[in-house]
Amino acid sequence: MAVNFEHFSYAYPNSDVVLDDITLDIPRGSFTVITGPSGAGKTSLALAVAGVVPHYFGGRQGGSVQVGGVIAAQSSMGELAKQVGTVLADYESQLVALTVAEEVAFGLETSGFGRSEIAERVNQALALVGLAGLEEREVAGLSGGQKQRLAIAAVLVTAPEILVLDEPASALDPEGAAGIYELLYKLNCQGKTIVVVEHQLARVLPYASQVVVLQAGHLQFAGDLGQTLAFMWEQPALRLGVPPLWAIKLTLEEQTGLTLTAWKSEDEAAVELNKLMRTCAEGVAKSA
Numbered sequence: 001m002a003v004n005f006e007h008f009s010y011a012y013p014n015s016d017v018v019l020d021d022i023t024l025d026i027p028r029g030s031f032t033v034i035t036g037p038s039g040a041g042k043t044s045l046a047l048a049v050a051g052v053v054p055h056y057f058g059g060r061q062g063g064s065v066q067v068g069g070v071i072a073a074q075s076s077m078g079e080l081a082k083q084v085g086t087v088l089a090d091y092e093s094q095l096v097a098l099t100v101a102e103e104v105a106f107g108l109e110t111s112g113f114g115r116s117e118i119a120e121r122v123n124q125a126l127a128l129v130g131l132a133g134l135e136e137r138e139v140a141g142l143s144g145g146q147k148q149r150l151a152i153a154a155v156l157v158t159a160p161e162i163l164v165l166d167e168p169a170s171a172l173d174p175e176g177a178a179g180i181y182e183l184l185y186k187l188n189c190q191g192k193t194i195v196v197v198e199h200q201l202a203r204v205l206p207y208a209s210q211v212v213v214l215q216a217g218h219l220q221f222a223g224d225l226g227q228t229l230a231f232m233w234e235q236p237a238l239r240l241g242v243p244p245l246w247a248i249k250l251t252l253e254e255q256t257g258l259t260l261t262a263w264k265s266e267d268e269a270a271v272e273l274n275k276l277m278r279t280c281a282e283g284v285a286k287s288a
């Protein structure tokens with residue numbers, strides 16, 4: 001299910017415009033990352049995918065957002081929630097039940113499913129996020145990473161096609177952050193469309209299929225990882241957002257005139273650089 005922004009603008013009640021004339025396609029099955037400086041409108045754009053903006057906040061909207069061809073403003077948040085599962089930046093505020101199993105079952109309360117079907121779906125969702133076996137654990141006793149996984153399971157249980165997550169790794173240590181993104185990539189490979197707000201692009205290098213850059217409410221760029229990072233590198237105000245690995249790559253390219261591949265990890269970079277060094281060494285040996 002694709003999401004299409006068509007000249008979309010938005011202002012919260014009593015605020016100036018925070019999203020200005022956004023035209024953007026989020027393709028079905030993509031792993032789309034929304035990035036940009038603080039206050040750029042990343043969260044607001046993510047909430048517009050889920051219809052929380054403007055349905056929950058009110059405010060003024062121009063243009064449209066379509067989710068699977070349905071105009072979000074003409075649908076209800078309940079209807080949209082069937083297609084779009086949302087995990088907020090403050091995901092702990094979404095956790096309301098005492099135990100892990102109750103938390104995930106909560107989303108199915110009004111589904112009309114029988115007890116055994118609910119139990120089966122809860123088990124499936126927990127297995128998917130790596131929390132199988134913790135059904136009876138108290139939510140309050142989970143680690144930050146486990147709570148994040150639980151919040152994801154709680155939206156996955158209703159089988160939305162699109163998952164929207166706002167800074168899903170911000171409260172986690174590097175290992176927990178990597179684990180959450182591996183989980184999101186697994187879900188993406190299973191067909192879910194993933195939309196994440198992330199300012200640390202190093203975390204998403206291996207996974208992003210589209211990176212969207214916002215700045216002061218404007219869409220500055222949307223493209224694949226390589227195109228977007230090259231664009232950001234050219235913009236003084238965005239350069240700091242380029243991950244160190246790509247800062248090295250783009251600097252090398254500038255200084256040598258070489259075109260390197262789109263590095264998704266340090267390992268990929270190391271393989272390519274080793275190959276280059278071998279080629280150089282062979283060239284030196286031949287010319288000696």
Ligand SMILES: Nc1ncnc2c1ncn2[C@@H]1O[C@H](COP(=O)(O)OP(=O)(O)OP(=O)(O)O)[C@@H](O)[C@H]1O
Nearest residue numbers: 012013015018037038039040041042043044045057
């Ligand atoms: N509920 C609200 N009411 C009024 N203004 C708001 C509200 N939420 C956000 N804003 C304003 O909207 C603008 C965009 O905020 P948003 O949170 O979408 O940006 P962001 O890029 O996600 O920022 P950050 O990286 O700091 O989280 C900011 O100027 C912010 O102050």
